[in-house]
Amino acid sequence: MTEPTKILLDESELPTHWYNIIPDLPAPPPPVLHPGTLEPVGPDDLMPLFPIDLILQEVSPESYIEIPEEIREIYRLWRPSPMYRARRLERELDTPARIYYKYEGVSPAGSHKPNTAVAQAYYNAKAGIRKLTTETGAGQWGSALALACQMFGLECEVWQVAASFDQKPYRGSMMRAWGATIHSSPSEVTNAGRAILEQDPDSPGSLGIAISEAVEVAATNADTNYSLGSVLNHVLLHQTVIGQEAAAQLAKVGETPDIIIGCTGGGSNFSGLSFPFIREKLAGNINPTIRAVEPAACPSITKGEYRYDFGDTIGMTPLIKMHTLGHSFVPDPIHAGGLRYHGMSPLVSHLCELGLMEAVAIGQVECFEAAIRFARSEGIIPAPEPTHAIAAAMREADLCRESGEEKVVLIALCGHGHFDMGAYDTFLAGELSDYEFPAEAMGEALEKVPVVG
Numbered sequence: 439m440t441e442p443t444k445i446l447l448d449e450s451e452l453p454t455h456w457y458n459i460i461p462d463l464p465a466p467p468p469p470v471l472h473p474g475t476l477e478p479v480g481p482d483d484l485m486p487l488f489p490i491d492l493i494l495q496e497v498s499p500e501s502y503i504e505i506p507e508e509i510r511e512i513y514r515l516w517r518p519s520p521m522y523r524a525r526r527l528e529r530e531l532d533t534p535a536r537i538y539y540k541y542e543g544v545s546p547a548g549s550h551k552p553n554t555a556v557a558q559a560y561y562n563a564k565a566g567i568r569k570l571t572t573e574t575g576a577g578q579w580g581s582a583l584a585l586a587c588q589m590f591g592l593e594c595e596v597w598q599v600a601a602s603f604d605q606k607p608y609r610g611s612m613m614r615a616w617g618a619t620i621h622s623s624p625s626e627v628t629n630a631g632r633a634i635l636e637q638d639p640d641s642p643g644s645l646g647i648a649i650s651e652a653v654e655v656a657a658t659n660a661d662t663n664y665s666l667g668s669v670l671n672h673v674l675l676h677q678t679v680i681g682q683e684a685a686a687q688l689a690k691v692g693e694t695p696d697i698i699i700g701c702t703g704g705g706s707n708f709s710g711l712s713f714p715f716i717r718e719k720l721a722g723n724i725n726p727t728i729r730a731v732e733p734a735a736c737p738s739i740t741k742g743e744y745r746y747d748f749g750d751t752i753g754m755t756p757l758i759k760m761h762t763l764g765h766s767f768v769p770d771p772i773h774a775g776g777l778r779y780h781g782m783s784p785l786v787s788h789l790c791e792l793g794l795m796e797a798v799a800i801g802q803v804e805c806f807e808a809a810i811r812f813a814r815s816e817g818i819i820p821a822p823e824p825t826h827a828i829a830a831a832m833r834e835a836d837l838c839r840e841s842g843e844e845k846v847v848l849i850a851l852c853g854h855g856h857f858d859m860g861a862y863d864t865f866l867a868g869e870l871s872d873y874e875f876p877a878e879a880m881g882e883a884l885e886k887v888p889v890v891g
């Protein structure tokens with residue numbers, strides 16, 4: 439019998455629950471603090487922005503939370519997602535490692551982001567909310583939320599960082615096709631945007647400014663809520679369908695992972711794949727290495743400090759204990775736009791502190807070299823973000839070639855790169871370069887981080 443290249447699950451094998459790792463951890467993550475009182479935030483602080491179901495999921499003591507049928511019905515449009523054995527890549531690398539990748543680019547928006555966008559739109563619609571606002575950088579999150587809002591009859595208003603708005607017009611086209619309204623940020627439609635434009639009419643924008651605009655509109659309209667595509671516990675929770683499916687798929691071919699690798703921006707696709715395996719690791723059933731990969735230009739876990747900081751650039755959010763480069767740190771414009779966040783999910787940060795996982799940083803040139811080899815052997819053109827996971831897997835495959843070890847490597851291939859071809863053109867023209875991580879800029883940014891306790 440030939441062993442399968444594509445490992446598929448039946449629709450009936452779609453997970454029925456999301457997995458919440460928090461109750462299984464040896465210590466709970468530190469609380470999120472109110473920036474004024476430095477007391478833990480309560481549900482009342484979050485009610486102006488989020489529906490109660492999501493606030494409760496954020497702090498849930500339950501290990502498994504049932505996925506409502508309305509959400510599963512939409513998940514079934516592309517889930518269970520496929521897992522592939524990267525046979526052609528293994529041959530190309532001449533490695534005895536067995537490499538598997540879980541592919542989330544089959545969603546309508548082309549990434550893992552709809553897994554949480556659909557859930558968030560559902561709970562907001564259920565709470566009687568009429569409109570969701572959000573920010574987007576490269577446009578992956580904005581397009582996922584536009585899709586999800588359309589499915590539940592919600593309006594969607596997106597502020598996209600001006601520089602990306604101009605560079606990636608087709609992400610905007612997708613959002614409009616799904617019925618969303620999109621503004622280049624800073625915009626004229628909010629106080630925050632107008633204030634920035636008054637100082638700098640040509641501002642290229644930033645995620646921090648776009649967050650301020652989206653939050654302002656949500657906070658000042660009772661029928662409008664705000665939605666975030668990464669970082670928060672409930673977002674990571676929704677992504678655990680990825681890892682549960684992956685565990686079932688590996689079991690089908692009788693494999694146990696030795697190493698699990700994902701790229702980290704805010705931590706959601708990495709957590710979605712790895713948390714269900716970490717559960718088994720905590721239970722003593724398996725012992726894989728769990729490795730996050732971040733860009734060398736924005737190395738929050740490997741170079742940042744673990745301390746309380748703001749989630750946004752302007753300093754409007756609660757204080758979150760996380761690995762941070764400082765909320766005012768502006769990373770270099772690498773092509774992996776989704777990995778340019780100054781902090782890390784507090785839950786991923788906590789897992790690092792507990793020693794349950796590790797992290798490495800890789801420069802973008804090595805990542806694009808890896809991506810081209812991947813595209814030319816496996817066919818799929820990866821988004822710039824998961825090229826980091828692919829590069830790390832190739833390092834592992836090289837080590838296996840030298841040692842002769844037959845490791846089972848599992849990677850999160852969290853999206854395709856069809857809207858990021860400009861980055862590939864730059865690489866193929868030999869014009870892509872690495873950025874040196876500016877340690878002094880981080881030092882300056884850390885001076886602006888509040889000192890807590």
Ligand SMILES: *Cc1c(COP(=O)(O)O)cnc(C)c1O
Nearest residue numbers: 668703704705706707776823853
């Ligand atoms: C948004 C995005 C990321 C970064 O976010 P995480 O929360 O770290 O997953 C990575 N890859 C893709 C394809 C994205 O769209």
